[in-house]
Amino acid sequence: MSTSPLFASAQLGSLTLANHVVMAPMTRSRAPGNVPNSLMAEYYGQRATAGLIITEGTSPSPNGLGYIHIPGLYSPEQVEGWKAVTSAVHAKGGRSFVQLMHTGRVGHERNLPEGAEVVAPSAVAASGEMVTAAGKQPHPVPRAMTEADLGKARDEFVQAARNAIAAGFDGVELHGANGYLLEQFLNPASNVRTDAYGGSVEKRCRFVLEVAQAVADAIGGGKVGIRLSPYGVNGGMTPYAEIDPTYTYLTEKLASTGLQYIHVVDHSAMGAPPVSADLKAAMRKAWPRTVIVCGGFDRAKAEAALAEGTADLVAFGRPLLANPDLVTRMAKDLPLNTPDFARLYTPGPQGYTDYPTAG
Numbered sequence: 604m605s606t607s608p609l610f611a612s613a614q615l616g617s618l619t620l621a622n623h624v625v626m627a628p629m630t631r632s633r634a635p636g637n638v639p640n641s642l643m644a645e646y647y648g649q650r651a652t653a654g655l656i657i658t659e660g661t662s663p664s665p666n667g668l669g670y671i672h673i674p675g676l677y678s679p680e681q682v683e684g685w686k687a688v689t690s691a692v693h694a695k696g697g698r699s700f701v702q703l704m705h706t707g708r709v710g711h712e713r714n715l716p717e718g719a720e721v722v723a724p725s726a727v728a729a730s731g732e733m734v735t736a737a738g739k740q741p742h743p744v745p746r747a748m749t750e751a752d753l754g755k756a757r758d759e760f761v762q763a764a765r766n767a768i769a770a771g772f773d774g775v776e777l778h779g780a781n782g783y784l785l786e787q788f789l790n791p792a793s794n795v796r797t798d799a800y801g802g803s804v805e806k807r808c809r810f811v812l813e814v815a816q817a818v819a820d821a822i823g824g825g826k827v828g829i830r831l832s833p834y835g836v837n838g839g840m841t842p843y844a845e846i847d848p849t850y851t852y853l854t855e856k857l858a859s860t861g862l863q864y865i866h867v868v869d870h871s872a873m874g875a876p877p878v879s880a881d882l883k884a885a886m887r888k889a890w891p892r893t894v895i896v897c898g899g900f901d902r903a904k905a906e907a908a909l910a911e912g913t914a915d916l917v918a919f920g921r922p923l924l925a926n927p928d929l930v931t932r933m934a935k936d937l938p939l940n941t942p943d944f945a946r947l948y949t950p951g952p953q954g955y956t957d958y959p960t961a962g
């Protein structure tokens with residue numbers, strides 16, 4: 604076995620991780636009825652040798668279930684379903700945070716349960732289309748959230764975080780990236796509000812900061828992280844002049860909420876503009892605790908990031924999707940399986956729990 608720091612144990616606040624390898628959150632659409640199940644427990648259990656698993660995006664609200672067959676964490680059935688996942692991970696010595704993802708305007712009424720609706724900071728539709736049971740549909744124009752809606756959504760994040768702890772998770776990751784509700788507040792393309800939640804860098808960051816503070820107050824900041832994707836273009840996010848000031852300000856303010864980590868994803872490997880080196884350095888400098896990085900890493904790049912001190916932990920998405928034993932394979936420099944891209948979001952075990960291990 605290798606003596607590389609990537610494979611040495613790591614601290615995430617008071618939590619000890621077996622290594623510095625994090626499983627990046629990945630939506631897999633294996634939760635019909637929006638309730639986690641035993642197949643998902645098997646999938647996550649297979650990957651529990653990663654130091655930390657961050658689950659797929661999981662909605663804190665019926666309104667946030669924009670994609671078909673994604674799980675939630677607001678009902679008793681969902682809490683029970685997640686218990687099987689956390690037990691499977693803990694049984695193998697792993698740790699897991701659930702990613703709380705409210706999809707906001709990236710969704711469609713057809714994917715939502717009865718009574719739920721597509722809401723967002725402003726009545727501006729996302730570009731592109733959403734897969735529904737009736738085929739692809741253009742993104743709808745969302746209903747602009749009132750202040751009462753904002754309070755309700757914040758409370759839903761808080762309750763979902765409490766539910767996560769009840770389900771046995773070690774913590775939660777707020778999804779502030781990839782064009783979903785929280786990022787929709789940050790970006791002026793999706794936030795054209797003229798109240799206290801839009802119109803300037805400070806105001807566009809306000810809802811994210813309020814949610815972060817409320818969740819940290821509820822379960823303890825040491826159990827909370829946030830994912831951010833500056834320069835990302837998912838969900839119709841478009842580059843804007845104030846990206847660097849936005850994320851520098853946001854990181855500074857998030858630091859005082861007591862959150863344990865920021866998880867910075869650079870989507871340039873997927874065709875988005877790269878996050879500037881200056882911004883990465885500014886966010887690193889402004890963050891007093893753990894920094895996780897993600898996006899196009901392999902063993903060598905991860906070791907370089909740890910050695911340079913640009914990251915404390917490194918998240919791997921596609922490599923862990925296709926290699927349940929990624930940690931062993933990287934440590935022994937064994938070849939990797941490639942992901943079955945046709946089965947990323949299809950029902951059942953194929954392309955999900957049937958990737959072979961090396962041994």
Ligand SMILES: Cc1cc2nc3c(=O)[nH]c(=O)nc-3n(C[C@H](O)[C@H](O)[C@H](O)COP(=O)(O)O)c2cc1C
Pocket residue numbers: 627628629630631659660702704778780781830868872897898899900918919920921922947
């Ligand atoms: C199938 C798939 C589903 C994804 N779903 C999510 C998600 O639910 N939440 C999220 O923040 N990122 C999601 N991502 C992005 C990954 O977390 C990660 O940032 C991306 O794959 C780049 O890392 P990689 O180069 O190691 O794969 C997803 C990626 C893939 C491939």
